[in-house]
Amino acid sequence: MIRKCNEHGYFRGETCPACGVEGRYVLDDDREERLGKFVSGALRHFPEDVGLKMDHHGWVSLGHLLDVLTERYRWGSKERLIALVTSDRKHRYEIDGKHIRAKYGHSVDVELESDYPENKLPSLYYGVSQEEVDMLLESGIKPIRQTYVHLSTSYERSVEAALVHTDNPVILEIDADSAQNDGILVITANQDIALARSIPAEYLSIVENEE
Structure with missing residues (x-):
């Protein structure tokens, strides 16, 4: 379940991990799973199949993704998409202004080497x-x-x-x-x-x- 704390933003679970408040309901477990699978597929595996144009670095238009999302799910909304992305504990996605992408997990051909820092761990x-x-x-x-x-x-x-x-x-x-x-x-x-x-x-x- 995804909820929103007025002070700390979107979170997953029953209470905000930062302050313990219940927060406002955004997505239940079933819709979170369905939305998550769709976003993962669209940004990692089949962007063209859902009508999205992806650049060589994995970015697609946030507005276009939202259009596809709301057409497929009557309950879809920009807030719910943002909530899914920003509350993700595995940090699988990122938003940069008017664009969104998966940070890893692609089966489509993308080039990420110039976007992320070089590993420093031995x-x-x-x-x-x-x-x-x-x-x-x-x-x-x-x-x-x-x-x-x-x-x-x-x-x-x-x-x-x-x-x-x-x-x-x-x-x-x-x-x-x-x-x-x-x-x-x-x-x-x-x-x-x-x-x-x-x-x-x-x-x-x-x-x-x-x-």
Whole structure:
């Protein structure tokens, strides 16, 4: 559920995490999920299918997205779209004036390298299944259904991400410092996620124990 606190803005849950007030209702769980799936698909995977024109950096017109949204959902509104974006705990989207985009997760071809800062962390992490680990240690990490490889900025975050796909993940550590010194560009999408076009096998190792 998304609600709005007059002092702290939009939030998810029953009460504002900053001050504990209940706030004003904006979206229930069902509509939040439906709106979230639509926005994710439109900004990451099929903009042209819903009539949106996306530039090479992933931006689309906020007004055009809103037009498509309100035509599809009678209850859609600009406030509800803004609430969905600004309350997102994973920081998946960003708005810049009259434009909006997904920050990561694209399957359409986008170029984000010039938009985000270069990664500063010496190590990054990537969770895989037991069945995948040997193949990745031999051939490296490459995107499958996405434009970029999504790397976690912490061990804990990599475990959380991997558990969505496998019950017993193996966590790989990426020597980001060496990779970047060797010319592999790694950029920071948000506090949890870094992006790269690929990571060669020589920069990977298995994390034996949680740090």
